[in-house]
Amino acid sequence: MTDKLDIDVRDNPERSRYEAVHDGEVIGFAEYDKTEDVVVFTHTVVDSGYEGKGVAGQLVRFALDAVRDEGTREVVPQCSYVKGWIAKHPDYIPLVYGQAKPAAD
Numbered sequence: 873m874t875d876k877l878d879i880d881v882r883d884n885p886e887r888s889r890y891e892a893v894h895d896g897e898v899i900g901f902a903e904y905d906k907t908e909d910v911v912v913f914t915h916t917v918v919d920s921g922y923e924g925k926g927v928a929g930q931l932v933r934f935a936l937d938a939v940r941d942e943g944t945r946e947v948v949p950q951c952s953y954v955k956g957w958i959a960k961h962p963d964y965i966p967l968v969y970g971q972a973k974p975a976a977d
Contacts, residue, residue: 876925876926876930877894877922877925877926877927877930878894879892879893879894879899879927879930879931880892880893880894881893881930881931881934881935883935883938884901887901888903888904888905888906889901889902889903889904890902890904890931890934890935890938891931892918892927892928892930892931894922894927899918899919899921899922899927900916900917900918900919900922900927900928900931901916901917901931902915902916902928902931902932902935902951902954903915903916903951904935906945907945908945909945909946909969910945910946910947910948910969911939911945911946911947911948912947912948912950913932913935913947913948913949913950913951913954914950914951915951916928916931916932916951916953916954918931928953928957929957932953932954932957933957933961936954936958936964936967939967940964940967946967946968946969946970947964947967947968947969948968948969949968
């Protein structure tokens with residue numbers, strides 16, 4: 873992996889996706905379907921010219937943090953990238969639908 877690229881990530885609910893933006897251009901996205909209870913991440917794409925620069929990881933972290941901060945839904949990671957990213961970042965496993973939640977203090 874090369875240097876991490878500085879991007880902005882935003883939710884674009886009209887297109888049902890989180891978008892990675894660099895220099896005003898969308899260079900990647902994570903598509904989702906939302907229900908009352910879950911956010912299903914279906915597909916993640918990064919433009920080939922930006923692969924290996926940490927775009928997908930930043931994008932997925934932002935999206936999962938947004939779900940966690942909202943606090944009302946769980947995540948269904950159908951996308952293989954999102955599924956693999958969560959496996960490498962176990963602190964996000966409690967967000968996954970059907971996974972054990974930590975005990976309340």
